[in-house]
Amino acid sequence: MNSPVTLDRRVGPYGEVVLRRRDEDFEIIANGTFLMDTSDGRSERLLVDAAMDALPEPARAGAAVLIGGLGVGFSLAHAAADPRWGRIAVVEREEAIIDWHRGGPLASISGRALADERTVILHTDLVAYLETTTDRYDALCLDIDNGPDWTVTEDNESLYGTRGLASCADRLNPGGVLAVWSARPSVDFEESLRNAGFSGVRTEEIPVARGVPDVVHLGVRPA
Secondary structure, three states, X not given: OOOOEEXXXXXXXXXXXXXXXXXXXXXXXXXXXXXXXXXXOHHHHHXXXXXXXXXXXXXXXXXXXXXXXXXXXXXXXXXXXXXXXXXXXXXXXXXXXXXXXXXXXXXXXXXXXXXXXXXXXXXXXXXXXXXXXXXXXXXXXXXXXXXXXXXXXXXXXXXXXXXXXXXXXXXXXXXEEEEEEEOOOOHHHHHHHHHOOOEEEEEEEEOOOOOOOEEEEEEEOOO
16 A cells, blocks of 8 residues: 555644545544545445335435535435435535536545535534524434544534534434444444434445444434
């Protein structure tokens, strides 16, 4: 494996974000913390599929999904490949990441999805958006950190607490699904979901080559 090559480096309101290429794969680094790469998108695809599968059958056709975090584009591309999703909104606060997808190096992953008429990119902070918007969704698929216990910035910590989960529930239609990606399981977050009133709380795992598995935490807003 060769050393990574830096393709772009920017400093914005939330710190530094870097796009690197290592051999054939791209990597995103935020404030010195590895976020994700394009070597294996199984857990990002599971994030979307698990949310769809947790919806009641009548709600699946034309369901609206909010994807929190554009990242390398795997979740968006996978959602756009599924005709059951009716509206696909993606919240991304880093202008650099949006640029890398719109005509940049990551367009090869997300280009078709971005051109899909169902897709809209919202350039804003996810926590602020959830607290202020009146839009509602059938599923929230959130992947902005390495998990509830390992956030990229301190500002994100509130998303996984009482106030943040209440905002998530408010943005979901009755019977809607909250799906949260994490680099490791969190028993404490499962308990937080239950305390916030979510039902059917469970964790789905994706084995990795080394260490603990990636997971998707799931909870349903009661109908």
